[in-house]
Amino acid sequence: MLLSVLCEGRRVSAGLALVFSVATILPASAQQTVEVVIQNYRFEPAEVRIRAGDTVRWINREKRTSHSVLFASEQGGESERFFPQESWERRFDAPGAYSYSCGPHPEMKGVVVVMAP
Template sequence: MKTKWIARSLRAGMLAGALAAGGAWAAEHEVRIVQYAYTPAELTIKAGDTVTWINDEKRVSHSVLFRGSGEESERFFPGERWSRKFEQPGSYEYTCGPHPEMKGLIVVEP
């Protein structure tokens, strides 16, 4: 009986240690689009995190166009959202496809 309790305690401790030592959960972040601007305009996240852009405009559609790769989201309308998971560290500059004056930056750390 005592042996099972010890084994369970050891497994629970090992799991907690693994999570604390780098098995941390990926986070989710939001960038809001209001008055033709990304808010926040710059965001620093960790590799594996997801960013969701939310269109809070009243009548205008937007997209997210990554300058380096040319990857672009579909256009999303007021109340809609679009998400992307960032696996690789680096800097990701982006604009809005239809409104290139809108600029943003995602910095992904290891």
């Protein structure tokens, strides 16, 4: 689509460049970051649903306790421990259900459900 305007007696076409500029700025599917709060020895929410390519950020809101995010061995390891007011994040590229717990507190459990984009 072309936009033609008359400028000082001359016709100028500017629309095509504008369309291409907007197309490069706006991604087809914006990736998001979802937050899980760790407080009172719980992951809140305990289940999050995201799209492939999104990131989950765990934020420790405890007063004194460190935590980690431990995935089942086939799903990829454990984060380092992070302390109150610190966070850790992971990007999920493949669809599936990723169960996790807290390394030092295995009774704390959660799941990240990753859907196709």
